[in-house]
Amino acid sequence: MATNTQVRLAARPSGFPDASSFKIEEAPVPEPKEGEVLVRNHFLSLDPYMRGRMNEARSYAPPVALGDVMVGGTAGEVVASKNPSFVAGDKVVGAFGWQEYGLSDGRGLTKVDGKLPLSAYLGVVGMPGVTAYIGLYDLGEPKQGETVVVSAAAGAVGSVVGQLAKLRGCRAVGIAGGKPKCDYVTHELGFDACVDYRSPSFADDLRAATPDGVDVSFENVGGPVMDAVLARLNVFGRVPLCGLVSQYNATEPYTLKNVAALLWKRVKLQGFIVSDHMDRWPRALADLSIWVAEGKVRYRETVATGITNAPEAFFGMLRGENLGKQIVKLV
Amino acid sequence: MATNTQVRLAARPSGFPDASSFKIEEAPVPEPKEGEVLVRNHFLSLDPYMRGRMNEARSYAPPVALGDVMVGGTAGEVVASKNPSFVAGDKVVGAFGWQEYGLSDGRGLTKVDGKLPLSAYLGVVGMPGVTAYIGLYDLGEPKQGETVVVSAAAGAVGSVVGQLAKLRGCRAVGIAGGKPKCDYVTHELGFDACVDYRSPSFADDLRAATPDGVDVSFENVGGPVMDAVLARLNVFGRVPLCGLVSQYNATEPYTLKNVAALLWKRVKLQGFIVSDHMDRWPRALADLSIWVAEGKVRYRETVATGITNAPEAFFGMLRGENLGKQIVKLV
Structure with missing residues (x-):
C-alpha cells in the first residue's frame, strides 16, 4: 500500500525551531469517499507565517495543535475523484500542509490553468504574489514618481513588490541581506537600488538610496530595519x-523607536493578511499572470526536494537563505 | 501708548521646559495698515503640540525660531480694521500666538457667531473639538456597539472623543490620571468607564473595562499606555x-513593545493632524455646535489669567493638571 509521508508538529519551539520541533510520520494514503478528491501534492510552499502557527498563542489564526500535520499551501494533481467538479489529472492548488497526499471535499481546492509551471501557483501567481499586489497597490497606494522601499526584497513577496512598484512608475528600493541577494534584486528584478541591512553603513546606505525620502514602506521584517525605514518616511507615508520575520523567533521582541515618525509624518500603517482580501484575488492573479507571461514580473525559486527535507528548508528560509520563493518539491 | 505683552521662545528645552525657556517682552501695539485688522486677543489656547514646536527638529511644522513669539490659537475681538471684511467689535479666532494683540491681513482669521462663550471656539467648537471629530469619525470609523478607548480622556480632545463615541452608540472607555479626572469623565461626560493609568492595577483595570476588546484606540499619549491598549485591540482595530504627549519631554523616547499586535490584528494606525483635513472643518463645527447647544457634548475649561502666566499654565498642562481645555484668559 502507498504511504503518505507527513511532517507533524512535535513540540512548540522557544526561539528558533529545530528538528525536534517536528516529527516525520507515515500514514496510509486515504481513500476518497463520495464527494471527495484525493490529491498527490507535488509542491509544498514554505512561508514565514508558519512560524507563528507553531506557537501556543494565536497569531492570525489558531495555532497548529501538537501532533497535527503542519499547515501549508500545496500544488498537485488529482489522482482520484468522487467529486463531479474534479477529474484525475486536474492540476490544483490547496492547503494540504506538509504531506504528500491530501483529501478534500473540494472546498479550498482551486484548479489552475497550467500555463505556468505548477510551483509558480504557490509563488508569483499564488499567495505571495497576491500579497505583494494587494499590499502594495491597495494599501500602499503608490503614485508615479514616489519611492517604494521593501524589506526581504529577494523573498517571495518582496521580489514582486519592487517589480510592481516599477510597473507603477515608482523608484523601487530593496532591503536584503548580503551582496548576492542585492545583486539579484537590482540586476535581475530591475529595482533601482538595494541596500544590505547587514552592512555597518546600512542607515547611510538607505539614506543614499532614498534621496527623496520614502513614500511607501512595504514591511516584511520589522525590528531595526523597520525603524531605519520609518526614519526616512515622507509626510503622508504608507506602511x-x-x-515581522525578524521577530518570529525572538524570545524578547524588538521594541520600536520611531513611533513619533508615525505621528509627525501622518503615516498610515496597515497590518494585513492576504486572506482578508479574497475579493481582490481574481484581479490580482489575472494581472500577475499576464505580467509574468510578458516577462514584466520575474521570479526565482529555491527548491528543496522531498517532504522529509521540509524542516531543514524551513529553517533555511527563516535564516534568510532562500532566493525568491522557498518550495519543497515532493517527488 | 498701549503695550502688547508677548511670550517669546528664549531657549530650546532639553526635557521638560521651565521659565528660562521663555521670555516676556513688551512691544508697542501695532497700527493696522491698509487691508489689515488689529485684534485684541481675549483667550490663548494652550495645546500639547506646542512642545514640539520648541524643539530644533521639525515636528509637524517647522520649529518656532529662537526669539520669536510662541505660536498658538487665539480668540479675541477686532479693535481696529482697515480691511473691508472686518469691523471693530467682530469676534474672531486666529493664530496670533502668545501675545495680547495680533495684526492680520485677514487670512487665517475667522469670524465666530458668538452663540457660545468666546473661549469655546478654542476648544470644543475649535481645533480640539474638530480633532476629536475627524480623528474618531473619519479615521476611527466607529460602529454601533464597538468599544472606543481614548487616552488623555479628561483633556480637550479626549473628553470630546468619548462623548462622540457615545453619540455613535459605542462603549466609551477613557484613560486618565487620577480619580478626580476619572470621575469627571464618567459622571459628567458620560463615558462608560475610565481607567487610571497611574494605578498599579492599570492593565487589569483596562482589561476589565474592555470585556469585548478594543475596536478603536484614539491615541493621545503614547508610551506604556499605548502598549497596554494595543494589547487589547480586536482584529481590524483602528488607531x-x-x-504622544507622554513623549514630548522625553529625552529617551519610549520604545513600543506590541508592534506584532498591529500585524496579527490587521490594525490600521493613522497618524494625523487636524489641519490636513480642512475640508471637514465646516461639517465638524456645525455638528459640534449643535450638540453642545443641545447639551449632548459637554466641556470644561481650566483657565489661567494673564499672558505672563501662560508658561506656568503650559507646564501644568504638560504635567496633566488641567481638566478639559487649558485656556489663558488675557484680561
Whole structure:
C-alpha cells in the first residue's frame, strides 16, 4: 500500500525551531469517499507565517495543535475523484500542509490553468504574489514618481513588490541581506537600488538610496530595519505591514523607536493578511499572470526536494537563505 | 501708548521646559495698515503640540525660531480694521500666538457667531473639538456597539472623543490620571468607564473595562499606555494617532513593545493632524455646535489669567493638571 509521508508538529519551539520541533510520520494514503478528491501534492510552499502557527498563542489564526500535520499551501494533481467538479489529472492548488497526499471535499481546492509551471501557483501567481499586489497597490497606494522601499526584497513577496512598484512608475528600493541577494534584486528584478541591512553603513546606505525620502514602506521584517525605514518616511507615508520575520523567533521582541515618525509624518500603517482580501484575488492573479507571461514580473525559486527535507528548508528560509520563493518539491 | 505683552521662545528645552525657556517682552501695539485688522486677543489656547514646536527638529511644522513669539490659537475681538471684511467689535479666532494683540491681513482669521462663550471656539467648537471629530469619525470609523478607548480622556480632545463615541452608540472607555479626572469623565461626560493609568492595577483595570476588546484606540499619549491598549485591540482595530504627549519631554523616547499586535490584528494606525483635513472643518463645527447647544457634548475649561502666566499654565498642562481645555484668559 502507498504511504503518505507527513511532517507533524512535535513540540512548540522557544526561539528558533529545530528538528525536534517536528516529527516525520507515515500514514496510509486515504481513500476518497463520495464527494471527495484525493490529491498527490507535488509542491509544498514554505512561508514565514508558519512560524507563528507553531506557537501556543494565536497569531492570525489558531495555532497548529501538537501532533497535527503542519499547515501549508500545496500544488498537485488529482489522482482520484468522487467529486463531479474534479477529474484525475486536474492540476490544483490547496492547503494540504506538509504531506504528500491530501483529501478534500473540494472546498479550498482551486484548479489552475497550467500555463505556468505548477510551483509558480504557490509563488508569483499564488499567495505571495497576491500579497505583494494587494499590499502594495491597495494599501500602499503608490503614485508615479514616489519611492517604494521593501524589506526581504529577494523573498517571495518582496521580489514582486519592487517589480510592481516599477510597473507603477515608482523608484523601487530593496532591503536584503548580503551582496548576492542585492545583486539579484537590482540586476535581475530591475529595482533601482538595494541596500544590505547587514552592512555597518546600512542607515547611510538607505539614506543614499532614498534621496527623496520614502513614500511607501512595504514591511516584511520589522525590528531595526523597520525603524531605519520609518526614519526616512515622507509626510503622508504608507506602511503596509505584511510581516515581522525578524521577530518570529525572538524570545524578547524588538521594541520600536520611531513611533513619533508615525505621528509627525501622518503615516498610515496597515497590518494585513492576504486572506482578508479574497475579493481582490481574481484581479490580482489575472494581472500577475499576464505580467509574468510578458516577462514584466520575474521570479526565482529555491527548491528543496522531498517532504522529509521540509524542516531543514524551513529553517533555511527563516535564516534568510532562500532566493525568491522557498518550495519543497515532493517527488 | 498701549503695550502688547508677548511670550517669546528664549531657549530650546532639553526635557521638560521651565521659565528660562521663555521670555516676556513688551512691544508697542501695532497700527493696522491698509487691508489689515488689529485684534485684541481675549483667550490663548494652550495645546500639547506646542512642545514640539520648541524643539530644533521639525515636528509637524517647522520649529518656532529662537526669539520669536510662541505660536498658538487665539480668540479675541477686532479693535481696529482697515480691511473691508472686518469691523471693530467682530469676534474672531486666529493664530496670533502668545501675545495680547495680533495684526492680520485677514487670512487665517475667522469670524465666530458668538452663540457660545468666546473661549469655546478654542476648544470644543475649535481645533480640539474638530480633532476629536475627524480623528474618531473619519479615521476611527466607529460602529454601533464597538468599544472606543481614548487616552488623555479628561483633556480637550479626549473628553470630546468619548462623548462622540457615545453619540455613535459605542462603549466609551477613557484613560486618565487620577480619580478626580476619572470621575469627571464618567459622571459628567458620560463615558462608560475610565481607567487610571497611574494605578498599579492599570492593565487589569483596562482589561476589565474592555470585556469585548478594543475596536478603536484614539491615541493621545503614547508610551506604556499605548502598549497596554494595543494589547487589547480586536482584529481590524483602528488607531487614530493624534498625539504622544507622554513623549514630548522625553529625552529617551519610549520604545513600543506590541508592534506584532498591529500585524496579527490587521490594525490600521493613522497618524494625523487636524489641519490636513480642512475640508471637514465646516461639517465638524456645525455638528459640534449643535450638540453642545443641545447639551449632548459637554466641556470644561481650566483657565489661567494673564499672558505672563501662560508658561506656568503650559507646564501644568504638560504635567496633566488641567481638566478639559487649558485656556489663558488675557484680561
